[in-house]
Amino acid sequence: MRLFKFADHVNIDFVAGRHIAFLVTAIMVFGSLALFAFKGLNFGIDFSGGIMMEVVTPVKPDLSRLRTDLNNLNMGNISLQEFGSDRSVLIRIPEQQGGMDAQKQAIETIKAKIDSEFTALLEKVEYRRSEYVGPQVGEELKRSGLWAFALTIIGILGYIWYRFEWQFGVAAIVTLVHDTLAVVGLFSLTGMNFDLGTLAAVLLVAGYSTNDTVIVFDRIRENMRKYKKMAMRDVINLSVNQTLSRTLNTSFTTLLSLIALWAFGGDVIRDFVNAMIFGILVGTYSSIYVASSSLLYLPFADAAKRHEHQSTPDAQAA
């Protein structure tokens, strides 16, 4: 009984589908870039600074009324969103002018207002957590986040450069950029909170995507040595097919972990998990379709010795 048993005996011509894949990829990459440029990201307080509170009310609150009431307090744009259960509300308040006392004042005022809406009830409003990030710290976190991103990419690329020929490095960059942009695009599209946890997820997707890609590249290199005359296109197809079972299995076990986290891990890490799940799906797709196919367009030294591609790939795999 195996989920991916079909993957043992497949001989799918993945490379043939590359034009569709490139189109999908182009849409994803340019769509994400456009979203990022025009819509931007919904930065959480980690990056934008401000106050965030998680509140559990005794009964289901009337969110739109509460939103109007709180925004009438003149503290700038206060955003409310349901968080996990329908009695739990996440409140975001922009940084207040006037230093520490102003922040404290703002929190007190908000608390008093919320309390006053539920005074008739026996149970009290519970303030589960509150966070404040000053504007300077927010800027610093943003900067260190960008650093982390740049260093991760440099680190991974450095490793691939060291382990493989440069052509693989180029293909890996394409894949890495593709995967991380897709996740950023998703966050821009859905307007989900982009905070420190999400950034960690993006970086992990970068690592994971390369991990997936490297396994395929490893096999392509092995097959290039083994079949010195086989057309590059067939080497790629053969390698992707041979590693398909592993690619699917590993992505699947990782997805199982993420599903467990999504279902039981609570709301605090939900955005992180969403980012990871999407990233793993995109990463699996890209390591099968994008990474290997882009090798076809890069010049390898032994290209001259290889046969032209023939229309029946099965003939050569044996």
Add this chain to the structure above:
Amino acid sequence: MKYIPLWKRLLIAAVLIVTVAFCVPNFIPAAQREQWQKTLPAWVPMQSISLGLDLQGGSHLLLQADMDSVNKKRIDDAQIFARKALREANIAYSSLSLKDGAVILTLKDDSQIGEARKALKSADESLSIDQNGLELSAHFDDKALKDMRDKTIAQSIEIIERRVNGTGTKEPIIQRQGDDRILVQLPGMNDPERVKSLLKQTAQLTFHLVAAGGDGLNVLELPLRADPKTTLPLNRRPLLTGDMLVNAQPTFQDGAPIVSFKLNAQGARIFCDVTRDNVDKPFAVVLDKEIITSPRINEPICGGSAVISGRFTVQEAGDLALLLRAGALPTSLTIVEERSVGPSLGSDSVEAGKTATLAAFLLIIGYMVISYGTFGVFAAVALFVNMLMIIAMLSMFQATLTMPGIAGIVLTMGMAVDANVLIFERIREEIRAGRSILSAIDTGFEKAMSSITDANLTTLISGIILYAVGTGPVKGFAVTMSIGILTSLFSAIMLTRVMVQIWLRVKKPKTLSF
């Protein structure tokens, strides 16, 4: 089939024993553990994983020290002392001023440059002096500024420790972060507001006489704390300062909470003289530029102890006494980041983490056993050992476990079986290619190694960078993930291989049903 060398068997046994030894304390209730700790020898591991603030509830505060005002005060003082020194040395100068944090001295002629340098240096040892014609510019260089910063932060940490300990907070963490910041972690703190209000006060205490006549330079207008709109004129020069206090305690007078304090010998003498000379005149007790109280001096106070009354609540009196005992901060602190988690969210998160971990474990081992049969069972055992090793490593290094950390562990489980998947898939391929069972297994393990190394190293690179550059939640995640990757190399490769070898020897299978 290759024989398992002795060193490998010993290594595996040793790793397993250490793992179990460091895991066990996590499953013993804390009270029991404390009891045993007293009787058992010190080398028996007794520490459990320490939970982060997001799991046990508490407050994380990042405070920034106001170094600008410290530096400004120091250069202001330097200017005052320089003026005095120049006068004493009879040096003629055309101007002495402050510009961009430097004292600028312009001399009348160059006959006294040497003396002028000396005078500036005597005003503050750490000044470095540049000369440009008749103009001398004295400023603090980077080293002097750094020394000042180090001293200010060290002093602040000491004061904060005293204040926080005075509130009865258990196991607070107070440490310097970066150049001019201090991290304060208060586990289990239900009401961070009290500590916050204690930390944001510099607690600069002074006693002043209320000024009789208004003279701009010598008079200080300060507001009353009870009524900030009203101000009183005070003599700028304080009679007493907070550092002359040796003790302060909250107590009661006529049923109202007050703070009683004791002065040191010098303070007591001054207080005695001043109160004797100014009977019937009002004086003011000032805390951080606010007048707490301004009583009339009824009689000379010469015993060295007195009280401050100011319509306090019991808590306010207690906190004021604590602030006075702990001493004044060298500069003001601003909260630049705060994260507070209530205890109920913390314990909910712990439960959520446990459930998610267990669910992920069951899902993954279920899938591995279904996919790979007997080999899947080996992978499941390896995964279980991997979990134990992560727990053991976290306990051993006393790393802090946070919610993102738990996510890291769960995610690592999914990735840890990756090594097993790679090996098993490769064995399958080799068997399809017509190899015998034994040779297929050997080749499978060998050929999968290069892929496993690549895969784990790329993930480890992101993990290490996340740890190095990231803060807070990101770090917690990076720690468990990196540990998990490292331990998985042992469990998924070495341990699985030994299990397979033992199985081969015992069962002697003719075919592999994959």
